[in-house]
Amino acid sequence: MTSSTTSSSRxxxxxxxxxxxxxxxxxxxxxxxxxxxxxxxxxxAILDLLHENLADYRAIVHRTAESELxxxxxxxxxxxxxxxxxxxxxxxxxxxxxxxIQQRHDVTAGLEGDGVSSLAPSGSDRPAGEPLTxxxxxxxxxxxxxxxxxxxxTGTIVLDAGPGQGRRALxxxxxxxxxxxxxxxxxxxxVPQSLPHLDPTRPQTWISGPxxxxxxxxxxxxxxxxxxxxxxxxxxxx
Amino acid sequence: xxxxxxxxxxxPKAAHExxxxxxxxxxxxxxxxxxxxKRAVAVAELDDWDQLREAGKQIKDHTLSRLDHYLVQLEESxxxxxxxxxxxxxADEANRIVADLVKATGESEVVKVKSMATQEIGLNEAxxxxxxxxxxxxxxxxxxxxxxxxxxxxxxxxxxxxREEIRDIFRSEMxxxxxxxxxxxxxxxxxxxxxxxxxxxxxxxRAKVGISGAxxxxxxxxxxxxxxxxxxxxxxxxxPETLISVVGIxxxxxxxxxxxxxxxxxxxxxxxxxxxxxxSMWTGTTEADGPKTFHLVLLDNGRxxxxxxxxxxxxxxxxxxSACLNVCPVYERAxxxxxxxxxxxxxxxxxxxxxxxxxxxxxxxxxxxxxxxGACYDVCPVAIDIPEVLVHLREQVADQxxxxxxxxxxxxxxxxxxxxxxxxxxxxxxxxxxxxKLHPRKIPGPGASQWTNSRDLPEMPAEPFxxxxxxxxx
Ligand code: SF4
Numbered sequence: 001m002t003s004s005t006t007s008s009s010r011x012x013x014x015x016x017x018x019x020x021x022x023x024x025x026x027x028x029x030x031x032x033x034x035x036x037x038x039x040x041x042x043x044x045a046i047l048d049l050l051h052e053n054l055a056d057y058r059a060i061v062h063r064t065a066e067s068e069l070x071x072x073x074x075x076x077x078x079x080x081x082x083x084x085x086x087x088x089x090x091x092x093x094x095x096x097x098x099x100x101i102q103q104r105h106d107v108t109a110g111l112e113g114d115g116v117s118s119l120a121p122s123g124s125d126r127p128a129g130e131p132l133t134x135x136x137x138x139x140x141x142x143x144x145x146x147x148x149x150x151x152x153x154t155g156t157i158v159l160d161a162g163p164g165q166g167r168r169a170l171x172x173x174x175x176x177x178x179x180x181x182x183x184x185x186x187x188x189x190x191v192p193q194s195l196p197h198l199d200p201t202r203p204q205t206w207i208s209g210p211x212x213x214x215x216x217x218x219x220x221x222x223x224x225x226x227x228x229x230x231x232x233x234x235x236x237x238x
Numbered sequence: 239x240x241x242x243x244x245x246x247x248x249x250p251k252a253a254h255e256x257x258x259x260x261x262x263x264x265x266x267x268x269x270x271x272x273x274x275x276k277r278a279v280a281v282a283e284l285d286d287w288d289q290l291r292e293a294g295k296q297i298k299d300h301t302l303s304r305l306d307h308y309l310v311q312l313e314e315s316x317x318x319x320x321x322x323x324x325x326x327x328x329a330d331e332a333n334r335i336v337a338d339l340v341k342a343t344g345e346s347e348v349v350k351v352k353s354m355a356t357q358e359i360g361l362n363e364a365x366x367x368x369x370x371x372x373x374x375x376x377x378x379x380x381x382x383x384x385x386x387x388x389x390x391x392x393x394x395x396x397x398x399x400x401r402e403e404i405r406d407i408f409r410s411e412m413x414x415x416x417x418x419x420x421x422x423x424x425x426x427x428x429x430x431x432x433x434x435x436x437x438x439x440x441x442x443x444r445a446k447v448g449i450s451g452a453x454x455x456x457x458x459x460x461x462x463x464x465x466x467x468x469x470x471x472x473x474x475x476x477x478p479e480t481l482i483s484v485v486g487i488x489x490x491x492x493x494x495x496x497x498x499x500x501x502x503x504x505x506x507x508x509x510x511x512x513x514x515x516x517x518s519m520w521t522g523t524t525e526a527d528g529p530k531t532f533h534l535v536l537l538d539n540g541r542x543x544x545x546x547x548x549x550x551x552x553x554x555x556x557x558x559x560s561a562c563l564n565v566c567p568v569y570e571r572a573x574x575x576x577x578x579x580x581x582x583x584x585x586x587x588x589x590x591x592x593x594x595x596x597x598x599x600x601x602x603x604x605x606x607x608x609x610x611x612g613a614c615y616d617v618c619p620v621a622i623d624i625p626e627v628l629v630h631l632r633e634q635v636a637d638q639x640x641x642x643x644x645x646x647x648x649x650x651x652x653x654x655x656x657x658x659x660x661x662x663x664x665x666x667x668x669x670x671x672x673x674x675k676l677h678p679r680k681i682p683g684p685g686a687s688q689w690t691n692s693r694d695l696p697e698m699p700a701e702p703f704x705x706x707x708x709x710x711x712x
Contacts, residue, residue, distance in 0.1 A: 009538075010325040013487065016542035017306040020551075027303040030296035034289035034499070053512060131526060134443045134477050154505075154513035167527040168476040168518075172469065192498040200459040200494050201319070203524050206501075206517035211469040214509070215378035215394055216401055216427040224377055224431050225438065226469025226516060 037190040038153055046152045046189050050181075051234065053155025057209030058222060059230040066235050069180065073144060074098030076178055076231050082141035086132060086170050090163025095144060095180065104140055106132045106170055137173035143227075144178045145171055148204075149197045150187045150232075155209065157181060157232060158194065160202040168205055177227040179207075183236045249603040250651040253572035262398045262573050266390075269397045270564040276510035277561060277617070283512070284502065293499045295621040298555035301457075301492055302545060308457040308490045309536065315460025319522020321532040326484075328539050333364035335535050336449065336482055340370050343480050345446045349438075351464065351471040352376035353451025354392065354558055355484050355537055357580040358593075361449070372449065373415070373441050375470035377434050384411040390574030390582065392560035393508055398573060401425040412437050438470065448478035448529065452485045453557065454500060455534075457492050461521045462534070465504060465514050475518050481529035486537050488545075488554040500557060503619040507559035540593030549630040553589045555620040562614035562624060568607055568656055577604065584614035588627040596635050602645040605631035606652035 039046055054061045064072045077085060077099050084102040096103060107130060132140070146164035147157045157179050159165045171177050181187065188194050198204060211226030222228055281287050301308050313323045326332035340348055348365070350356065350372050362372040362383075374383040381396040382389050385407045389395030396404070408419040408430065417437045423429060450471065454463040462483060464471050475481060491497070505514045523532050545551050563569050563583030574582035578600035579590040587604045596602040605628050614624040635649050 007325075009327040009331060012327055013325050013536070013538045013542060014306050014309065016538065017309070017487075017545060020542050020546035021303065021305070024303060027299040028296065029300055030293045030496075030499075032293055034286040034293055038284060038286070057511070057513075057515070138439070138443055151513075156513045161524070161527055168472065169528075172472050172476060191501050192495075195495060195498050200456065200461045200519070201521050203521070203527055204517075204519040205472065206513070206519075207515065208511070208513035209515050211467070212515050213377045213431055213468045215376075215381070215396055216404055216430055219427040221427045221431040224435055224468040224470065225375075225442070225473055 034192075035190075036192045039189040041189075043183075043187075047183050047187055047234065047236070049189075050150055050152035050155065050187055053152065054157075054209070054232050055155075057155050058212075059155070059209050059232050061232050061234065063234045063236055065237070069233065069235060070094055070096070070098035072233055073178060073180075074100070076233075077101055077142055077144075077176075080142065080176050080229065082176060084140045084142070086137060086140045086143040086166070086174055088143070088145055088164055088166025088170050090165075091144065091146070092164065104132055104136065106166055131167065132170070134169060134173060137169060140174045142176035142178065143170050143174045144180070146180050146182075147186060149194050150181045151189075151191060151194045152187060153190045156194075157207050158198060159205045159207065160198060161204075162202070168203055171205065171207075172226055175223075175227050176229045176231070177207075177210075178231040178233065180233045180235060183234050248599040248648045248652065249572070249576055249578065249607045250648070252576035252578065252600075253568075253607070253652075255576075259573070261400060263571065265398055265400055266570055266573055269391070269394060270566075270570050273393070273510055274564040277507060277564070280506040280510045280512065284506070287503075290499055290503050291619055291621055294503055294557075294619055295555060297491055297496050297499060298488075298620055299552075301490060302488065302551060302554055305487065305490070305545065308492055309487060311457040311492075312455055312460060312490050313536075315457065316522060316532075316534050317460075319460045321460065321522040321534055324533060324535045326535050326537050326539070329359035332359050332484055332535055332537050332539065333361055336361060336484065337365055337368045337370065339480070339482055339533055340365065340447055341368070343447055345370075347371040347373065347441075347445070348447040348449050348482075349373050349375050349441055349445040349474050349478065350379075350449045351451070351466065351474040352379045352395070353449075353484065354580055355451045355486050356449065357389065359484070359537065359539060361484065373438070375438050375441070375474060376466075377431060377468060377470075380434055380438070381407060384408065384415065388575055389580065391563060392558055392582065392585075393563075395574075398575075401427060401430065404430055408433055408437075416441060438473075442470075442473040442477055445474070445478045447480045447482065448474035450474055450481065450483045452483050452489055453504065454497060455485060455490045456494055456497065457490050459494050459521055461494065461519050463497065464518045465508075466517070467509065467515045469516055472516055472518055475520065476528050478529055480531045480533070482533045482535065484535045484537055486539075487541050488556075504557055504559055507557075507561040507617065507619040540595075543595075544589075544592040547592065547630075550588070550592050550627055552622050553585070553592060553627060555622055556585050556589065557620060558585075559619055561617040561619065565613040565617050566608075567611065567613075568609060572607065577607065584608065584624045585622075588622075588624055588631065591631055591635075596631070596638065596645065599645065599648045602635050603648045603652035605635060606649045607656065609656050 051061050087103050087105045148160040150157045210230040211223045213224045214220050324335050365372045378396040390398045402425050405425040412419045419433045452462040453465045505511045566584050569583040577586040581589050587607050591601045591604050610625045
């Protein structure tokens with residue numbers, strides 16, 4: 001809907017644009033002769049590049065087999081003395097099966113996708129069916145999520161609020177983010193290769209390293225408002 | 239365009255004062271040279287940089303040539319996704335729309351993520367006049383706001399402040415705005431960032447209204463994109479119930495695929511990173527995730543006038559990366575404040591006079607705030623030929639008054655400042671020599687006024703100016 005108070009401005013601006021362009025020809029569409037990727041098509045090399053670039057921007061990168069994932073996640077949470085972890089709807093229950101800390105389950109109503117059951121398992125400290133408030137998230141130490149896609153050339157993980165990724169606030173307010181990437185089918189080489197995997201109608205967060213600022217004399221400081229620690233766990237078949 | 243630096247002297251006077259400020263010059267030099275060198279490395283990683291740059295230019299040119307079509311398409315997409323679109327012809331109208339939207343929520347405070355468009359229209363001041371407190375949440379903008387100051391750089395707006403100054407500002411001002419700075423706050427950047435984190439966290443958690451700009455708007459999908467580093471943007475875009483985004487009409491791109499170009503060129507040109515820490519994308523509203531209400535305010539404020547100028551319209555391609563600031567010898571010495579608007583440096587010298595016209599002294603002097611060395615063009619990720627536009631605007635200034643006119647006099651002073659500053663000239667000469675070989679440029683003519691001759695600036699004997707400088711500095 002367009003608000004009625006601005007409808008005359010709408011007409012005015014569009015008329016000004018048309019006058020400014022004076023029926024000139026449309027400039028040509030872009031030629032797009034840039035590369036679709038800068039990396040040879042070798043999955044192992046692409047995974048190594050992702051690892052390297054994530055680490056270069058101070059994400060802490062781990063590799064593990066699927067079977068070891070619960071142990072790795074439990075160890076990371078323990079390392080940071082996390083007492084509580086936010087759990088997005090649709091996160092595979094096994095991932096946190098090794099963690100002995102309080103799980104705070106978030107429920108996301110109405111999101112499309114396959115909506116894996118988000119019922120809180122027994123032992124959860126809060127009732128199922130309620131989204132976590134910003135204040136609850138602020139007192140939650142960590143969050144564990146999956147991702148939609150990871151981009152090797154830029155060291156980026158993209159979350160699109162799909163199952164196991166949570167609402168955007170979930171990966172923003174807690175200070176530790178542990179993100180799991182499936183090497184087999186979630187890693188692409190380049191930005192141009194990533195976009196076709198992403199649905200623009202879903203809210204997205206592209207994350208390349210932990211929150212950072214260089215605003216004070218250009219000294220890089222990790223973590224101003226987002227999570228100050230970012231762990232990325234690459235799940236491989238070996 | 240409002241948001242002017244009220245009482246701003248014309249460029250030469252302001253620049254002259256900036257040169258006297260040793261701290262400012264040292265900070266600026268450190269900043270611009272550091273980012274400049276890192277940028278070159280980040281760009282060199284991509285073998286297809288020239289093709290990406292060309293594609294970015296083509297996408298923007300194509301969009302501008304059918305801007306009416308893409309704006310209407312954008313409006314349809316955003317509306318279909320649950321957003322509301324407003325159109326603002328000028329700064330006053332945009333401010334009024336935003337103030338009314340905030341009032342309608344019943345709130346009297348908003349959190350803001352750094353946005354050039356809202357600075358351009360002076361939104362914070364307009365909201366304050368309506369009894370609405372607008373909290374800047376970008377660390378640098380917080381420093382600027384608490385210090386009752388003006389931003390001096392697009393990317394690092396508080397770059398003119400050093401750490402001791404920032405500590406003092408935090409210690410003395412934070413308590414008046416909310417959570418005070420810790421008593422034992424030192425000047426280590428990590429501690430200063432931590433103080434900002436705590437100070438702002440309470441504001442984010444209780445915020446009901448967020449205000450942002452956007453780097454890109456996708457016409458076919460209605461998606462808005464905000465590129466940032468700290469996470470304050472994510473806070474403002476995600477936690478409040480109502481989100482209001484004020485965006486210049488030139489920020490639209492046609493397709494989702496177009497983002498693949500700018501998401502490669504913007505971070506590398508701007509922060510010299512392969513990718514910035516956080517990019518947020520949202521399309522209208524999403525149930526149970528983020529704001530329930532989304533308003534998009536499309537801002538003209540001089541952009542359609544700029545579009546009408548066939549030479550000058552290329553300034554609308556700008557993606558605000560700030561690469562041109564960091565290579566500019568005049569910016570390095572004059573500082574961001576001398577440009578008298580929120581857009582400093584080479585882009586400010588061509589954008590501000592077009593958005594606002596060249597009736598005021600500071601705006602008429604801006605096209606002369608350059609040695610025309612061309613370094614800005616070389617680094618621009620959308621290939622804006624800034625020197626070409628500068629020369630074009632100089633002709634306009636010269637034509638509007640006639641010889642001896644007040645504006646011409648102030649323009650001459652600006653040109654003289656550049657000529658008389660040996661360091662500016664020396665860098666200008668060096669870069670120009672290199673650049674000209676690569677990009678032989680035409681000088682627009684005929685009818686070019688006397689000012690066009692300053693294209694020949696590098697050939698002028700530099701020695702007398704250096705003598706003058708020595709004499710005048712002592
Ligand atoms: S003019 Fe070009 S280099 Fe300067 S800020 Fe705009 S896009 Fe960047």
